[in-house]
Amino acid sequence: MALAPETIAEIERIRAALPEARSALLPSLKAAQGERGWLPQETIKEVAEMLGLDPNPAYMLATFYTMLHTEPVGHYVLEVCRSLPCYLRGSDGVTEALRAELQPDEHGNSADGLFSLKIGECLGDCPHAPMMRVNDDFVGPLDAATIPETLAILRRRAEGGRVRGLMADPAAGPAPNEGPLTFSNAIQSLPLTRVRD
Amino acid sequence: MSGAITFEQLMPAGPNLTEHRHVPNMVDLEVARSRGAYEGLAKALAEYTPEQVTGVVMDATVLGRGGAGFPAGRKWSFIPKGPGQKYLTVNADESEPGTFSNRELMETTPHLLIEGIALCCYAVGASRAFIYIRGEYIHAANQLNRAIDAARAANLLGDKILGSDFNLEVFVFQGAGAYICGEETALLESIEGNRPMPRSRPPFPAVAGLYGKPTVINNVETIANIPAIIRNGADWYKAFGTPTSPGTKVYSLSGHVRRPGNYELNLGISLRDLIYEYGQGVPGDRAVKVVLPSGAAAPWIPADALDTPMDYDNPRKLGTILGSASVIVMDETVSIPHATLRLIEFFNHESCGKCTPCREGTLWLVKALQRICAGEGVPEDLQLLLNVCDSIAGKVLCALGDFAVSPVQSSLKYFRHEYEAMIPGYPTAAPALATD
Numbered sequence: 365m366a367l368a369p370e371t372i373a374e375i376e377r378i379r380a381a382l383p384e385a386r387s388a389l390l391p392s393l394k395a396a397q398g399e400r401g402w403l404p405q406e407t408i409k410e411v412a413e414m415l416g417l418d419p420n421p422a423y424m425l426a427t428f429y430t431m432l433h434t435e436p437v438g439h440y441v442l443e444v445c446r447s448l449p450c451y452l453r454g455s456d457g458v459t460e461a462l463r464a465e466l467q468p469d470e471h472g473n474s475a476d477g478l479f480s481l482k483i484g485e486c487l488g489d490c491p492h493a494p495m496m497r498v499n500d501d502f503v504g505p506l507d508a509a510t511i512p513e514t515l516a517i518l519r520r521r522a523e524g525g526r527v528r529g530l531m532a533d534p535a536a537g538p539a540p541n542e543g544p545l546t547f548s549n550a551i552q553s554l555p556l557t558r559v560r561d
Numbered sequence: 562m563s564g565a566i567t568f569e570q571l572m573p574a575g576p577n578l579t580e581h582r583h584v585p586n587m588v589d590l591e592v593a594r595s596r597g598a599y600e601g602l603a604k605a606l607a608e609y610t611p612e613q614v615t616g617v618v619m620d621a622t623v624l625g626r627g628g629a630g631f632p633a634g635r636k637w638s639f640i641p642k643g644p645g646q647k648y649l650t651v652n653a654d655e656s657e658p659g660t661f662s663n664r665e666l667m668e669t670t671p672h673l674l675i676e677g678i679a680l681c682c683y684a685v686g687a688s689r690a691f692i693y694i695r696g697e698y699i700h701a702a703n704q705l706n707r708a709i710d711a712a713r714a715a716n717l718l719g720d721k722i723l724g725s726d727f728n729l730e731v732f733v734f735q736g737a738g739a740y741i742c743g744e745e746t747a748l749l750e751s752i753e754g755n756r757p758m759p760r761s762r763p764p765f766p767a768v769a770g771l772y773g774k775p776t777v778i779n780n781v782e783t784i785a786n787i788p789a790i791i792r793n794g795a796d797w798y799k800a801f802g803t804p805t806s807p808g809t810k811v812y813s814l815s816g817h818v819r820r821p822g823n824y825e826l827n828l829g830i831s832l833r834d835l836i837y838e839y840g841q842g843v844p845g846d847r848a849v850k851v852v853l854p855s856g857a858a859a860p861w862i863p864a865d866a867l868d869t870p871m872d873y874d875n876p877r878k879l880g881t882i883l884g885s886a887s888v889i890v891m892d893e894t895v896s897i898p899h900a901t902l903r904l905i906e907f908f909n910h911e912s913c914g915k916c917t918p919c920r921e922g923t924l925w926l927v928k929a930l931q932r933i934c935a936g937e938g939v940p941e942d943l944q945l946l947l948n949v950c951d952s953i954a955g956k957v958l959c960a961l962g963d964f965a966v967s968p969v970q971s972s973l974k975y976f977r978h979e980y981e982a983m984i985p986g987y988p989t990a991a992p993a994l995a996t997d
């Protein structure tokens with residue numbers, strides 16, 4: 365399971381851009397995670413060795429940060445926010461609806477391998493509470509009643525092969541919002557200040 | 562309710578930071594320059610020595626927007642003069658529940674931050690700057706990287722900027738999900754590839770910061786204030802806000818308001834105006850129960866004190882702080898013990914574990930609050946909560962521990978009856994609790 369050539373090139377680019385090799389560790393681990401969505405032990409070791417660093421502290425890093433995964437995850441990592449502003453707007457109901465639909469195992473993964481459900485803390489999108497992160501994108505405001513529909517849209521998009529970077533790149537065009545899948549992190553698609561009732 | 566309020570109505574005093582947030586494509590250098598971007602940098606390089614830039618910022622009294630309110634100019638003046646590598650790290654970790662103003666600044670007007678960075682680095686003699694941005698802000702990081710590339714191509718970054726002797730490289734460093742990385746020394750550890758745990762001080766970062774070198778750490782909004790100050794002068798800036806809290810602040814409003822969002826307003830606006838004029842009040846016209854002035858972290862402000870001016874001085878009279886001005890509103894329907902539990906669970910989850918009182922104490926608080934919320938509390942639990950708070954506050958390495966006790970102390974100060982009502986057999990004539 366050697367690192368892919370593109371990942372190696374990316375890590376070399378990261379290393380060259382930063383003043384010290386140790387600073388390249390976290391961004392390189394993230395780049396390596398891009399391959400599978402998670403970081404097997406050998407991958408962490410390979411990344412550390414590529415940078416001339418001790419692998420043991422690198423394992424510790426990988427377990428510290430919530431965005432690094434040391435166990436397999438689905439195509440979509442759903443991180444539903446539970447912090448106070450989202451809680452006040454009904455995030456617990458949204459979480460329940462997601463659990464009911466996905467029936468996640470003890471690692472949070474759905475049986476079809478498509479989704480990993482994580483419970484997270486404030487993602488800086490409180491005006492669109494309750495919200496969740498879907499891989500690189502923020503989706504909100506969510507409604508417990510329409511969660512089945514939201515997930516159905518994501519399943520359909522996965523069949524079309526569009527999983528990562530659903531909206532993170534504005535160069536990709538206007539926000540592909542569909543019914544209860546409203547991206548809130550696209551510039552000027554849902555401004556952080558807006559009118560609501 | 563009427564339709565959208567225009568931005569001009571929202572910012573009657575003349576906007577400063579967010580003036581161009583609705584201009585499309587401000588990441589484009591030409592668009593940004595047509596709105597004045599980098600004029601401050603050009604002026605500083607042509608007319609001011611580095612010391613003079615620091616002097617203007619000191620005179621303007623820019624109070625740090627990340628929470629503590631320390632004057633930025635003074636912080637810069639602590640950086641030793643003379644040769645040797647120095648760094649600026651911009652704190653864009655923004656992970657406090659209820660904070661989202663840095664995100665909007667970076668997504669909409671990235672060149673504003675980059676110009677501010679260049680001015681700060683020129684002032685303190687730093688040739689390298691990091692923007693430490695939380696990992697979830699992918700979109701904002703992309704915007705910053707685009708803006709940096711464009712600025713470098715136009716010789717606004719890189720070597721011999723605008724023909725001067727000033728060189729600067731700016732790196733966007735993306736985090737990976739950990740609130741503690743917003744604590745300035747944990748942030749440095751994160752950039753250095755270590756587990757992000759706060760350092761003990763001294764030495765302070767101005768002496769030994771990133772890679773052991775003198776380092777300025779400022780919040781995004783602090784730095785974004787600088788270009789207009791250099792362009793227009795300290796007196797212009799001091800016309801905003803109050804005499805002791807000059808300038809504007811981007812208030813982040815969330816929770817039970819009709820229109821949550823970012824509002825750039827003069828420092829000193831009252832919570833009442835923020836909630837009712839800008840936030841358009843509480844859904845269903847319910848009553849405000851209590852307000853959290855600075856995310857999860859600071860002591861609360863009760864509903865009878867909504868006229869308190871939200872500057873750096875007045876909240877202190879209520880035993881709290883402006884902090885990051887991320888205002889969370891809770892209405893009368895909220896169960897205070899449940900909301901408190903939610904806040905303490907956050908701190909327990911985010912405690913880095915380095916200090917025993919914080920690591921174990923927040924867990925004790927969570928367990929006691931869970932017990933109470935489940936109707937299984939005992940009368941002694943309330944004193945227990947306060948005792949655990951006393952064993953954390955002031956006895957730990959970083960401010961997270963102090964933040965963690967404020968929801969417990971505030972909720973018991975103002976809403977003790979709600980806890981009592983949830984505890985079976987709570988004695989009606991209970992001894993008074995020491996809550997301050």
Ligand SMILES: Cc1cc2nc3c(=O)[nH]c(=O)nc-3n(C[C@H](O)[C@H](O)[C@H](O)COP(=O)(O)O)c2cc1C
Nearest residue numbers: 625626627652654655656743744745779780783960
């Ligand atoms: C747990 C914790 C989290 C923090 N998070 C942030 C943050 O996300 N952004 C920030 O600017 N400051 C944060 N701070 C404050 C920083 O340590 C530091 O005071 C600030 O970045 C200094 O910048 P300023 O002087 O411009 O405000 C945090 C502090 C603590 C203890």
Ligand code: SF4
Nearest residue numbers: 913915916919957959
């Ligand atoms: S107070 Fe808490 S978060 Fe801060 S260093 Fe100690 S254990 Fe870590």
Ligand code: FES
Nearest residue numbers: 445450486487489
């Ligand atoms: S509380 Fe959920 S995004 Fe801030």
